[in-house]
Amino acid sequence: MNASSSPSPSATAPRCRACGDVLSETFCDLGASPMANSYIRPGDAARPEPFYPLHARVCTGCWLVQLEEFEPPAAIFGDYAYFSSFSDSWVDHARRYVESVVERFGLGPASRVVEIASNDGYLLQFFVRRGIPALGVEPAANIAAEAVRRGIPTVVRFFGAATAAELAADGGPADWIVANNVMAHVPDLNDFVEGIRVLLKPGGTATAEFAWLVELVRRRAFDTIYHEHFSYLSLTFLARFLRRHGLRAFDAEALSTHGGSLRVWMCHVDDPRPDLPGVGRVLDEERREGLETIEYYRAFGPRIAEVKFALLEFLIGARRAGRLVAGYGAPAKGNTLLNYCGIRTDMVAFTVDRNPHKQGCLLPGTRIPIHAPDRVFEARPDYLLILPWNLGDEVMAQMAGIRQWGGRFVVPIPTTEVRP
Numbered sequence: 001m002n003a004s005s006s007p008s009p010s011a012t013a014p015r016c017r018a019c020g021d022v023l024s025e026t027f028c029d030l031g032a033s034p035m036a037n038s039y040i041r042p043g044d045a046a047r048p049e050p051f052y053p054l055h056a057r058v059c060t061g062c063w064l065v066q067l068e069e070f071e072p073p074a075a076i077f078g079d080y081a082y083f084s085s086f087s088d089s090w091v092d093h094a095r096r097y098v099e100s101v102v103e104r105f106g107l108g109p110a111s112r113v114v115e116i117a118s119n120d121g122y123l124l125q126f127f128v129r130r131g132i133p134a135l136g137v138e139p140a141a142n143i144a145a146e147a148v149r150r151g152i153p154t155v156v157r158f159f160g161a162a163t164a165a166e167l168a169a170d171g172g173p174a175d176w177i178v179a180n181n182v183m184a185h186v187p188d189l190n191d192f193v194e195g196i197r198v199l200l201k202p203g204g205t206a207t208a209e210f211a212w213l214v215e216l217v218r219r220r221a222f223d224t225i226y227h228e229h230f231s232y233l234s235l236t237f238l239a240r241f242l243r244r245h246g247l248r249a250f251d252a253e254a255l256s257t258h259g260g261s262l263r264v265w266m267c268h269v270d271d272p273r274p275d276l277p278g279v280g281r282v283l284d285e286e287r288r289e290g291l292e293t294i295e296y297y298r299a300f301g302p303r304i305a306e307v308k309f310a311l312l313e314f315l316i317g318a319r320r321a322g323r324l325v326a327g328y329g330a331p332a333k334g335n336t337l338l339n340y341c342g343i344r345t346d347m348v349a350f351t352v353d354r355n356p357h358k359q360g361c362l363l364p365g366t367r368i369p370i371h372a373p374d375r376v377f378e379a380r381p382d383y384l385l386i387l388p389w390n391l392g393d394e395v396m397a398q399m400a401g402i403r404q405w406g407g408r409f410v411v412p413i414p415t416t417e418v419r420p
Helices: 072-077 089-103 123-131 141-149 160-173 187-200 213-218 237-244 277-289 295-298 300-320 334-342 376-381 387-397 400-405
Strands: 025-033 052-056 113-116 134-137 175-181 200-213 248-254 260-269 325-328 383-386 409-411 418-419
Touching: 025 295, 025 300, 089 123, 089 175, 089 200, 089 387, 113 123, 113 187, 123 134, 134 160, 160 187, 175 187, 187 200, 187 237, 187 248, 200 248, 213 277, 237 248, 237 260, 237 277, 248 277, 277 383, 295 300, 300 325, 300 334, 325 376, 334 409, 376 400, 383 387, 387 400, 387 409, 400 409
Parallel strands: 113 134, 113 175, 175 200, 325 383, 383 409
Antiparallel strands: 025 052, 200 260, 248 260, 409 418
């Protein structure tokens, strides 16, 4: 092949899923990793496992941090292992959200609420208990079935403009739309946000919650980067992106959930409601942090290497001293952490999880076995590594009994910390 027929870098380089610009800048490169929620059944342990590049890039045109798409959403989310209701603190967060918006916006029996990626009904149950009509849209049939069992009407669909048009035609537009921790999971952001515009009633409100890029960087929370999370969001990106689709962010607030999240309140762009101070506060904070400078993104990769070194130094030291280390939890973020650090059963003997759908399986990549929580009290490990570190207080309360034999907790993010 001569030079004139060789593909140019711009023809082969990945492009931004939001604006189409070429992605030439790295945010962080975590090597190769399996799909974070591809838990392995024991009978499949001898089968080969696909690994994909886990290379996050930033678009200098719109400042969206993103991964390439290697598996279609149907393959990732069609049969999902994450059930929201297994986290007590997350369910309580949902309850408080519903109480707040019902009171603030006067939602009642005449309102229509739709949640996108409604999971097992963890949030909509609180609307239904108040007699407010609610519908879940959930692509994972196994999880949707659990919501239906709880009395939450749920359709098994991926959400986008076409689904939104069908829902609006069938039941009318929505007064209220909830999109918690779903926007990052969507490879076609343009279609998703257009769907919100199509489904939202004039004068209606939509809220979205997502892991906030600012807190991801501050906490060095690289473990929240995995293939199911296609995008890593900021208000700097989202406010402009929404306007391209006829929507407007009229309020924003930082949350403590999932290690640091942002809730954005949305309406149609021509809605008479004014922008509230929260929007300006968040945008100003992001500007001070440097989110519109390439140096902000280039600095992240070297910082996360230190997290890896600290955890490995601790685990190697513990094992050389003859200590037993077990894990708590089998979250997707834990699989990024363990695979990036090269941790296997020689360092963490097993992990435990409350979700019975994960128990008896092996973690992807690392092949660490997953047991029920009782296994901790049988094995009596010296250290319990909390993989869902954002739920650290909840986990330590649930597993406080390990202190009876001198067991201690280990939190790996933002750096390795041993707690009594």
